[in-house]
Amino acid sequence: MLPGMSRVDSLPRPAAVWHRVRALADSALDAWLPRACALCEGPLRQAGAGLCGHCRLALPGRNRARCPRCALGLDAAGCAACAGHAFAFQASRVLADYAPPLDRLIGAVKFDRQLGLAHALGRELRRGLAPALRAALGAGADAAVVAVPLSAERLRERGFDQAAVLARALADGLGLPLLPALTRARATQAQSRLDLAARSRNLQDAFRPRALHPRLPARVVLVDDVITTGATADAAARALIAAGARRVIVAAVARTP
Template identity: 40%
Template structure:
């Protein structure tokens, strides 16, 4: 007898297939989506972008960060579905909602996703920040540029104390390829202490980038 062992549940293609074939619930509220993608209309209406000031990220008093609010409710459940449940289609409505909050005065030239280490991306099947950045960039009419790379594997930030997060990411990012002129927007899924975005900022500053803005689904 031949026994067929299915791929592990975290396999991206397998989860994508299941999400097409099986009835799906909205990750934000649990309502049935049918064949609709991402989030239901009610949950999309709850995604309200805002420009905030995060002291370590803002050199001046001017806010440099756009988010969809606190890491709770619909944003939290949607991020967790994207990050851990294989719900790639959630990236579209989240990224587009973030783009709606970007002031025209920022004049964004490109969106730069926070990278995963290659080993973690192979395990997950995709980089959730890159999917968010692609949706956001498309809405803004600018390119999504994977300019950053992880130079070493790091411990998961969510499992570390706040005091350990900065040292965990020190020197963990580098710039690859040519950096375009203009303002770049760095995007991550969740902002807690800001250590990840600050480490990305330092890498881009070292490459000569001076004008940066930031985005995160939730903080």
């Protein structure tokens, strides 16, 4: 410090301080984030990515034409899911199909309780879907992110809620609040062997809105790991609409083809 200068005078300008703090924070985060691709375990060039460039480009169904409403792959006849069902949500965006090798990764998060992989998928979701979700939400400040909640029983089994981890990453990427707007009122029976109509019956009243202060915004991004038939997202979207949401956009890692 030069003679005659106080300690405060010797500090750099606020912008320079902010820049230095950000650089320090970024390098700390960089050191903490995994350096291996969640799928092939190859090195990651980019800090904050969950997958390497090669695996990202090879995600199943990454470039297929999808129904804008429910994200099912479109065939010549249009969307087979939306033909027989009016979903409560207005739009859906996914990264890929629920197919190898992505299904293995999502299974490891759910059934092997791999929290690190959940964070890696969250980073991919944020990287891959934030621009499309911003476009689907439209302009305005009245928006929030909500995760499809697990039942208390499943949360106890797993130790963490994978949809909440994904939703946190997406909320940060979109600059929106993550709100605990839903509760899962009861553990629903396993859905995997049920068709859409049976799933919808199974899920009736499964989700309850939670009172929020301030109220739930009009536009909501609803986050889950996988869209299977759309019945879960549909039931959760109905609860959000009952709580005052007017536009619900579903975001998920994968859609069952």
